[in-house]
Amino acid sequence: MNNKPNKALNQTLTKMVPAVLTALIATGLGFIALYTSPVPMIQDFGKMLTVGMIISFIVGVFILIPILFTRDHFFKRERIKKKQLKFKNKKGDRLFNWFTNKLISLKWLIIFAAFLSAGLGIWADLQAGVETDVEKFMPQDTQELKDIHKLREILGSTDSISVVYEADDVSSAEILEWVDGISRTVESEFPETVIDSRSVTTALRQMNDGELPETQELEEYLTEMPTDQKKLLINEEETRGVITLNIEHLEAEELKGFIDDLIHYLKAEELNGVETTVTGKAVLDVEMVTALTTGRYKMTLLGMGLVFFGLLFVYRDPVKAFIPLLPIALIVGWSGGAMYLLEIKYTPLTATLGALIIGIGTEFTILIMERFYEERDKGRNSKDAIMISNRKIGKAILASAFTTIGGFSALLISDFVILSNFGLMTLINISLALFSTMVVMPAILIILDRFVKIRHVREKELPVN
Incomplete structure (x- = not known):
């Protein structure tokens, strides 16, 4: 009987599931910030994100893992296919190793450029406008909107x-x-x-x-x-x-x-x-403007604060709890800069981007960090640990990011400007989360590694597989 599926199942349940659960908790804490918004639709959006996230975790643990185990345990794959897959994996591993080596050698330049550009992005975000005019959300060539404009010309006001x-x-x-x-x-x-x-x-x-x-x-x-x-x-x-x-008007x-x-x-x-x-309705529109301009910053800061204290409770290490949030802060700045450059105004949907950034980015960064310190606990040095982490977890993160991008791409073809802009910014933010995790996170982990206590280090360094 082949024990490899049993070993893989055991490692998944003992290593991967706890890491994913930690990421799930951190993501959920980030989404709690949406509940503080005075805009009901943003609160409901936060609730549905939380529910969807919990359901995805349950499905992954209790349905996907058993399916994968059943496939590998009862259905043997052909050796030729295994050799082909192994050859392809080696090529991919060499590419990841070369990429990570470059990142390590340029770590200080990467950190400087990342934080400088994020700071400029935050400044630009403060200049971004807010759009609450429902007419601007609609397709501009619809007959209904033309009728409203015509009625306004006749009556003088609507x-x-x-x-x-x-x-x-x-x-x-x-x-x-x-x-x-x-x-x-x-x-x-x-x-x-x-x-x-x-x-x-x-x-x-x-x-x-x-x-x-x-x-x-x-x-x-x-x-x-x-x-x-x-x-x-x-x-x-x-x-x-x-x-x-x-x-x-x-x-x-x-x-x-x-x-x-x-x-x-x-x-x-x-x-x-x-x-x-x-x-009147006009006063409600003004209140929404206030909620979107001041509320989005409060939601983002509150979300990051909740994630930090949640991770601090899990890790009992302030540095380790702080590390995953650094790439998130960078994404927030880059996202604001992107909105400014693309001249996209904040709407009730794009105002939730801060919480989405925290949710998506935290999952990525925690998975990389968990694998990094798993390798460090085995006795590997920081360079070897990050190379293995990027190689092993990086592929999963790339797959997750690309599938998420594919799903949100459907929003781009919407005739409603509010949906297409939200879809565009979500794609940009997922791409930024991927970039921050794969490029900036390794530099952060290596630089701050000296401040994190390693539970157990073997005297003999392990080889990099």
Whole structure:
């Protein structure tokens, strides 16, 4: 009976599965940062990533490994095929050895160039814009979008902001005069933005030949106003009313500036006993801008912090817990630089890239590091250990990266800009994660190896296979 499948199964369960489980835990901790986002769709995205990751691990351990063991245990491969495969593997091993030797000789240059370019990328990322305009996410040649533009040309506006005001009695003469003043002056205060306004007093003016009814007539006019029209302007209890402002279609940053100015204007014109609130879809868009601009940095830093403390708990070594995060920090910087150079704005999808970088990159770096210290514990020096690690684990990482790239490539052909941009940046980030793991990680491991305690080192160095 051939014992090689049994030996391979034992090594996989004792060596590879714990390493993959550690990477899984670190990746999951990185995805937890998505739950802190104020944007619900980002929270849901984080949940689905976590669920998918757990399912993949379970399938790999309880389905894939038994299938591979069954194939090798019960079905013998032909010797010719084995010789051909062995010959191909030797050629590939020589290539990996040559590549790793070059990396080792240039390790300080690689580290300097990597951190310098990542720093420039982080600076460039701070200049990147944010896109929350749903119209920009859609295919620009769709008939529905053309209809919206045509309607906007006819009506002058399809966007609006609501100013909700509350008081004990919003139908009192004093408050109605205040509402009338706001409704009439807001257009002149913001002539380039506000197209027109509508409130209960504009309806009263329409009922009275363009004039606001006298104080003693206000209650009578309010009673005569059609119920369906009145309830759109004030509630039945007459404790709350709304002023609707039809505005020009603005970009996110311009819209934020206008809302801030509008809030200051209302505060300057406030009336005792009346509370105002600026609300509506436009305000939600501004809140999303804030969430995407400030939230994405917080999510990335929080994710890296959680991964660090998780690895610190697993390894009990701060240096060993810190090493996998260095390539991740580089990818974050490079990704920001790529977005800046490609003039891609952040959207609710691309704002999650930081967490995705942590998830994908951490898995790669931990697998390489685990194999490196496995070889170091056997007694090999750092150079030999990294050459074996790159040769053995590098092939698996290359295969994983290429299959992931193939899956996300489908997003590139989407007509929706938000999806195609997300797909493009995901492909770039996976490529950067692969580059950082295969090129920069070996240099980091060799340089920081002196600070990591090796559990057991044999007196006699083992040969490099």
